[in-house]
Amino acid sequence: MLHDAKLPKTLWGECIRHAVWLKNRTLTKVLQGKTPYEVAFKRKPNLANVPDWGAKVFVSKKSKSKLLVHARIGRWVGFNDDVEDFEVSKGHRIYWEDSRSVTVERTVVFRKDEGKVRGFIEVEEEGVEVGIEGEGSVNNPNNPANAHISNSPTSPETPRSESLEPV
Template identity: 50%
Template sequence: MLHSSGLPRTLWAEAARHAVWVLNRTSTKSLDGKTPLEAATGKKPDLQDLREWGDKVWVRLEKGNKLGGRVREGQWIGVSEKKKGFRIYWPDA
């Protein structure tokens, strides 16, 4: 994932974190076709908003104007565990 996205190697932990997140939401034969998340919580995972790791995304800015930028470009690196939202890598930050 890290190599194909072109993101810096310093994000290897983020790539591993996302890989584990996806594996926990993927069915497995040892759980009779259930996902580990489903076995633990009883709920099927919702992967509707799942994107490819490292995809370019455009995030809307609250302080945009007509002539200035209203969006900022970043790269998607996962789902936030603490808040309802996504984790974004800002290459220029």
């Protein structure tokens, strides 16, 4: 997780903390196919909305002016489970790259582009997925699967934006 998120090695403790959080919500033979969470709380864990560790997030800032920035960008490193009943806590542990610190925040918004399939970019205009260039990429001319693809455009391109002139 630490390597995949491209975060510093100093966050190894946060990484292990989240790995243990996930492990406690994973089935185990010792508990006859139940999770440790299920045994402790008598209900199944819901992992449907668990974000990727290290995902970029926006955290609301209290601002006195409408013209100032209203959010900071941080990295999500887990849920706050320091309280006794962490199911009640809505806190998220956020790593701040500028100050190299972790704080617990409640007003967190996850970026829409986070959580997409890694290695693919979705082009919304045409609804096509384009792979990142590499051996098996659709953009690699050496890939035998791409022998039928021509690099020349089929129609002339039109400019997508117009220049604005002062009024």
